[in-house]
Amino acid sequence: xxxxxxxxxxxxxxxxxxxxxxxxxxxxxxxxxxxxxxxxxxxxxxxxxxxxxxxxxxxxxxxxxxxxxxxxxxxxxxx
Amino acid sequence: xxxxxxxxxxxxxxxxxxxxxxxxxxxxxxxxxxxxxxxxxxxxxxxxxxxxxxxxxxxxxxxxxxxxxxxxxxxxxxxxxxxxxxxxxxxxxxxxxxxxxxxxxxxxxxxxxxxxxxxxxxxxxxxxxxxxxxxxxxxxxxxxxxxxxxxxxxxxxxxxxxxxxxxxxxxxxxxxxxxxxxxxxxxxxxxxxxxxxxxxxxxxxxxxxxxxxxxxxxxxxxxxxxxxxxxxxxxxxxxxxxxxxxxxxxxxxxxxxxxxxxxxxxxxxxxxxxxxxxxxxxxxxxxxxxxxxxxxxxxxxxxxxxxxxxxxxxxxxxxxxxxxxxxxxxxxxxxxxxxxxxxxxxxxxxxxxxxxxxxxxxxxxxxxxxxxxxxxxxxxxxxxxxxxxxxxxxxxxxx
Numbered sequence: 001x002x003x004x005x006x007x008x009x010x011x012x013x014x015x016x017x018x019x020x021x022x023x024x025x026x027x028x029x030x031x032x033x034x035x036x037x038x039x040x041x042x043x044x045x046x047x048x049x050x051x052x053x054x055x056x057x058x059x060x061x062x063x064x065x066x067x068x069x070x071x072x073x074x075x076x077x078x079x
Numbered sequence: 080x081x082x083x084x085x086x087x088x089x090x091x092x093x094x095x096x097x098x099x100x101x102x103x104x105x106x107x108x109x110x111x112x113x114x115x116x117x118x119x120x121x122x123x124x125x126x127x128x129x130x131x132x133x134x135x136x137x138x139x140x141x142x143x144x145x146x147x148x149x150x151x152x153x154x155x156x157x158x159x160x161x162x163x164x165x166x167x168x169x170x171x172x173x174x175x176x177x178x179x180x181x182x183x184x185x186x187x188x189x190x191x192x193x194x195x196x197x198x199x200x201x202x203x204x205x206x207x208x209x210x211x212x213x214x215x216x217x218x219x220x221x222x223x224x225x226x227x228x229x230x231x232x233x234x235x236x237x238x239x240x241x242x243x244x245x246x247x248x249x250x251x252x253x254x255x256x257x258x259x260x261x262x263x264x265x266x267x268x269x270x271x272x273x274x275x276x277x278x279x280x281x282x283x284x285x286x287x288x289x290x291x292x293x294x295x296x297x298x299x300x301x302x303x304x305x306x307x308x309x310x311x312x313x314x315x316x317x318x319x320x321x322x323x324x325x326x327x328x329x330x331x332x333x334x335x336x337x338x339x340x341x342x343x344x345x346x347x348x349x350x351x352x353x354x355x356x357x358x359x360x361x362x363x364x365x366x367x368x369x370x371x372x373x374x375x376x377x378x379x380x381x382x383x384x385x386x387x388x389x390x391x392x393x394x395x396x397x398x399x400x401x402x403x404x405x406x407x408x409x410x411x412x413x414x415x416x417x418x419x420x421x422x423x424x425x426x427x428x429x430x431x432x433x434x435x436x437x438x439x440x441x442x443x444x445x446x447x448x449x450x451x452x453x454x455x456x457x458x459x460x461x462x463x464x465x466x467x468x469x470x471x472x473x474x475x476x477x478x
Contacts, residue, residue: 001104001269002332007436009335009364009471 092333093180095280100321100328104269107331110322111140118144118285119314127307128291135283139318140330141274142264144285148172149256150310152232154247159300161247165377166294168231168243168257169194169224173294175261176286179274179336186261188341192467194224195369195426196339197260198418199433201267205417212242213423214377222419230256244377250303255310261285265337265366265432265471270319272337272471275330277321285314297376334473335364341467347372349458351388353450356468361444363472366432368451370466371425374459381409381421387454391429393446400429401452432469443470 003009032040040046053059064073092100119133135141148171154161166173172190179185186193198204204226211223211231216238225231232241232253239249265272276283292305299305321328344354359365368391372379379385386405392398402408409421412428420426429451431439443449453464 001271003269003271003335003471005437006269006271007265007335007364007366007432007440007471008442010362010473 092275092278092330093336094182095180095275095278097275097278097330098328100330102332102334103324103329104331106324107319107322107329110324110329112320112322114139114318114320115145115315116318117313118316119312121311121313124148124287124289124307124310124312127289127295130286130288131312133285133287133314135276135285135314135316137276137278137281137283139276139320140270140333141276141283141316141318142262142267142270143317144177144261144263145315145317146172146175146259146261146287146312147257147315148259148310148312149230150254150307152241152253152255152310153306153308154253154303155250155306156304157300157302158247158250159303160298161296161300161303161305162298163241163243163245163247164295164297165243165373166290167241167296168255169259170290171257171295172259172287173290174286174288174341175259176288177261177263178282178284178286179263180281180283182336184340185263185274185336185338186340188339188467189465190257190259191224191424191426192339192341192369192465193259193261195420195424196262196469198224198416198420199367199369199428199430200262201260202417202433212240212245214244216242216245219423222422222424224418224420224424226258228256229258230254244297252309262339263337265335265469267317270331272335273319273331273333275333276318287312335471336473338470338472339467340470341465343463343465345461345463347453347455347459347462347464349455352453352455352464353392354453354464354466355448355450356443356466358468358470359443359446359449363443363470365441365443365449365468365470366436367469368429368466369469370427370451370453370464372453372455372459372462372464373425374462376461378423378425379459380423381405381412381425381427383407385425385456387456388452389427389454390452391450392452393449397446398452404454440471 031037031043062075118135125131169190175186177186207221209225209227210218211225232255234251241253264270383404383406389408390398390401408427413419415430
């Protein structure tokens with residue numbers, strides 16, 4: 001039976017113990033930590049990197065599909 | 080390489096350095112041993128108008144002190160109009176003053192107040208059926224605060240007794256026997272507020288201040304002689320051992336000090352008198368308020384004839400509890416304490432602890448200008464109120 005439970009007194013802080021400084025609210029997510037985080041699709045930086053790479057031509061993608069006589073094609077690349 | 084063991088510095092308990100102890104109330108309750116032993120053997124009192132100082136033994140966790148004052152009062156000479164005042168008998172002790180571990184006046188209250196606390200704090204104690212006389216020779220059987228084992232001074236002869244407000248009929252040797260329990264802990268179950276005594280650094284001192292002859296006797300016949308030389312006192316401590324469990328000393332929660340302090344305020348008039356409580360503030364928890372009003376040095380009975388509105392309030396005008404007259408408060412107090420404390424001694428109680436302290440106790444840090452309201456029907460003669468407040472506070476807050 002502690003005084004704070006019976007009488008509602010404030011629990012005493014042990015001598016020499018300071019109260020921790022307040023910290024900003026930290027959000028949490030499921031992004032992988034470390035280098036893997038850079039390749040994690042949940043990381044906005046990953047998609048920023050993809051757009052950047054396409055924009056500056058570091059990567060290009062092209063493809064085509066033939067359906068009978070029709071042919072569909074598309075590409076992402078420097079013009 | 081063997082791991083190094085850090086030796087922590089000795090922790091502070093109630094302002095004194097203690098051995099490496101663990102605060103673990105459940106384990107403490109299981110393994111401690113209750114002890115009662117003399118803190119001061121039977122000794123003649125120093126005399127009326129003086130005081131006795133008792134350095135208490137430094138051991139265990141001290142939860143309470145039992146004080147007995149007894150012996151023979153010899154009234155000789157020519158008795159004349161020798162009359163006892165209403166300070167008799169319990170205010171033979173004008174004040175119990177207890178200082179501990181650097182906190183002065185943890186207890187600073189009259190004998191009557193400490194006596195009343197026995198009934199307030201312990202529902203098993205009551206005065207029903209104990210015969211005493213107050214104010215007139217008709218025996219009263221309740222509301223006297225007397226125990227059957229006590230003696231206010233009676234010779235056995237029908238009319239010979241020392242009774243408050245009454246003439247002493249004859250010269251004689253009057254045996255007296257008064258007992259007090261000084262509650263160091265706020266309650267004797269949890270032991271919250273107990274004093275950590277197991278240290279050479281502990282300083283535990285009880286001062287017993289006695290009223291003067293002029294205060295105890297409202298009149299003394301011209302040729303009467305009064306002697307308290309045959310009166311003695313002793314002090315017994317209620318102490319709990321500090322058990323060693325698994326190599327560690329275990330103590331209950333000693334983070335709080337328990338205080339009963341009393342003051343007097345005069346200048347009361349008819350109508351609502353608001354009396355501010357000193358020493359309130361953050362970190363202090365108010366458990367009870369006990370007060371009584373005197374007119375012409377006689378306690379005003381707590382009833383509707385003497386008292387109109389009674390209340391406690393704080394802030395601008397927050398009034399959590401109010402009653403329309405003294406009779407209502409007297410009835411409430413009798414239900415709370417099992418004793419009609421308002422009938423003869425005029426005591427009134429606002430109790431925030433007995434029923435459910437966690438719910439009712441008052442955090443004085445959030446109740447600014449805490450005060451009581453005493454509604455008086457008539458202006459008292461040389462009126463004053465004696466007001467005692469019971470608090471819990473952390474050591475660092477100060478007394």
